[in-house]
Amino acid sequence: MIDIDQYLDFGFPVDQIKFFICMMASYPFAMILKRLPNANMKHILSIVLGITYCSFSLGAYSWVHSLISSTVVYILVNVLPRRVAHIYVFVFAMGYMSASHWYRMYVDYMGWTMDFTAPQMVLTLKLTSFAWNLYDGSRPVAELSADEKKRSIKKIPTLLEFYGFVYYFPTFLAGPTIEIGDYLRYTSGEMFSEFKTIPSSGFAALKTFVLGLLCFPILTLGGTYTVAYLFTPEFAMEPLYLRVFRMWFHIVLSRFKYYFGWYVSEGSAILSGMSYNGLKDGVPTWDRLTNVVPLKVELASNIRDVSTYWNMGTADWLKTYVYLRLAPAGTKPSFKSTIGTYAVSAFWHGFYPGYYIFFVLSAFLTEVAKDIRRKIRPYFVSGPKDTPIQPFKLGYDIIGSMITAWFLNFYGASFLILSFDKTLVLWRSFSFMPPIILVGSFFILRFLVPTPKSQKVVTKYA
Template sequence: MSVLNDFFSKLSTLTGGAAVDHLKMVFTLLASYPLALVYKRLPPHNPNIKHLFSIAIAIIVLFGVFDLADAFYTMLISSLISYAIIYHVKGIWGPILVFLYALGHLSINHIYRQINRISYDRYDPTGPQMVLVIKLTSFAFNVFDGRRPSKELTPYQKSKAIPSMPSILEYLGYLFFFGGFMAGPAFEFMDYRQFTNMEMFRVDNDSIEPDQNNMHLKQLKLVNEYYNKNIPLKGNNNNTSRSFKYYVPNGSIPALSKLGFGIFFIICTMIFGNNYPVNWTLSEEFKAISLFDKLIYIQIASFCARFKYYIVWSIAEGACILSGLGFNGYDEHGNAKWNRVTNVDIVAYETADNIKTLLDSWNMNTNKWLKNYVYLRVTPPGKKPNFFSTFATFGTSAIWHGFYPGYYLTFISGAFVQSIHRTLRRNIRPIFLTPKFSSLKPLYNFLGWLLTQTVIHYIVIPFNILSFRNSLYVWKLLYFCGHIAIILVNVTFWLGFSKVIAQIVNVDVKTKREQVKKWKVERGDFDEGKVAINETGVPLEVDNGSVGLEKEE
């Protein structure tokens, strides 16, 4: 629409040249908040109206705001073909074919974008299609699980299994849900079904025991007394209906807090984020500064590069919370939890003192998809995940992101960093769990945070630059310091440094044992068998912690 395009072009000029499509995305995300309020007021007993609402909003956004009619047709065709495949192919080949088709279709669009050098400042069909692939493939496996005997399923698979094919309308309502079809968050079909038919908010009288002091149960009792709302729910395998009571908690505060995070990072981007572009590392000015200054700039630029993800994911999650989809039950104190569709834990990521915690806090819904529908699916039943499981997961993640060489440089380097992290944590951490060095554990945690953040900022340089040649050029300016560190750590442990660490730990353990023995002898109840030892040979606790060490997390 020319009127909207003119508006966003003028807004781009006023904001100092912000990309038009970036402004459109922010506008769309902010508009989803009033839409969420409208959505909550749709008839609760009629899910079809909710499905139509989401589909209509998707059409308006793609056609009217982004001028991406081709994106809508691409998503619609992919959705209908995937539905037909899983409907007609009953066995394991159903979800496999959907996976191959959806990922293959996305790959074609990735290649088209790359060949035509479409700037990442422009939004094209690959954006919403990446979210769509997660939904289509998880849906296909969930339908397959719904056709399998319950005893063959894991608890997670049982909770997400789809016992019968949904209608086309419900299926498209799920795929085009207004709160996440553009940039996520992705979520499971059964979560959507239980959300739209209000089963997610169901309250059962049978679960309430008035004599218990549990705050959750007390709250549910109040819900039954004061929110006596009944809605019909069709059975899965017949046409019978039943009624149940439901209560939708107020998610306004957590929703607004997510919106606040998003606005905060918008302001950060406008004030100083745009002053530290990663591409400045390709300039002659960057080449001329000292190595220390280069490393400092990399830390700041990589940190600022995350702002756009924080903006999109936080605001989108807030809209989902406001609509009710983010509801995830109650905690032990009776407080509603709103983390069902959380995609990033900003605080956990920025304070992570190890690579595992850092990665677990980032793009969480994609990680969940890769774990449940790739990593565990390619692992034979009853077997532990092996190298092929890891390789298949890595390959799927890489293809899903696209084919820019920078992605692969980051992923491959990241795999080595993860391996080094496991080696260091397994060998170094036990030292700081011993009495002699336990006072230094805060320093260990701080150095772990500093090293983790420094390394991750170094290896994500290609992810932001994309080009193979330019990525290697920047790493060369940094003397490949991150990769050299990886090699040195590997060589050090290959030469037997782990034995030196084991000796340090064992000497301290021996001293500790003598202390424990002396203490128990003085009490007259010495029994060596009561001294708990962890897998590294470190005493965990003796007599409720009177003498002992910190238990490993």
């Protein structure tokens, strides 16, 4: 058998080149998918290509994990009572994902080689949301929120429909996750019922693909200014101002590999038609599966914007199926919901210490941002409509953006470093001040700074 890996040495890791080939192949296949005359043919094409992509880029039998886990979930929702099936599915899917992470750590500790765990993480979101949607479909309509009604499904899809949903190829490898209801409406044509034919999405797909290509030069720059430099003796010896800048700069560059992958993946989803998200001013929009808005992430004035515009599919899943579900019916999410959500997110990512350091500190950063909005922001706005008091509100926003960007990048370094020891090396180069400032700010704002009397209780964060 011919080993094609020897022909794919272009200076990048072979696994990443194979991954890119699959994403590029999705564009012509997406045009075919969009034009297939019936739903069954669309399901079959997605299944065949999803399995083929997995075998080609991640290993000959890597697709077996997705087949086993999805089949077990399908059996669970068929044999268990609807009122509890979603809980068993959540436990099983997260358990399978966890076992996969442990295996990954055993065979490639601290490594970044691509394997089956990447699509398995996306699949975990799809399988758990599928079970929740079925559960919501069995509940009284009066108990559901508007969003839950929209996402709910009344009956279990056929096995062919289900596997088509599992292996939907434009987003199978890199995400984002998709909802079962959206997928079924897409393949049945119901999503485009207001049109005689499916509207053209070629220009929107090309625009998204070009945005991905624009990220590539910065991605390659990240190969020179690596995160690994941040825990070297050379970095610790640099002047403070240079350490502050380089810490921010190196982490920003590391994000462009995600921007590149998500844009290219989204482009093929748009081309397939699955990204259709209704009409705006009579013009079709194609942002249903948008997974990131880089400028809003990099220039965010608060952590809410970062959470909203980074890995949007996962953020939506965490909000819809974890954060809001942890709050008792009729109550608003509390600090416990925030901690629980970040804990699930860390658990979903894996078991390296760096993940848990990042998400615990992010939970504190989220709560600090909430308190700043409640207790500090009112001094920079006036009236019931929160009219900005200029130029002070502008200064508040600029300083907020700088602080958000730097602190989130500092804590995010542990997410990329993975190691507890190396995280401490980075923290030591800043005399441990950033985490001390964060925790200190939390207690000062939460327990010492009073809320302005005219300020109503606000649960959203800045």
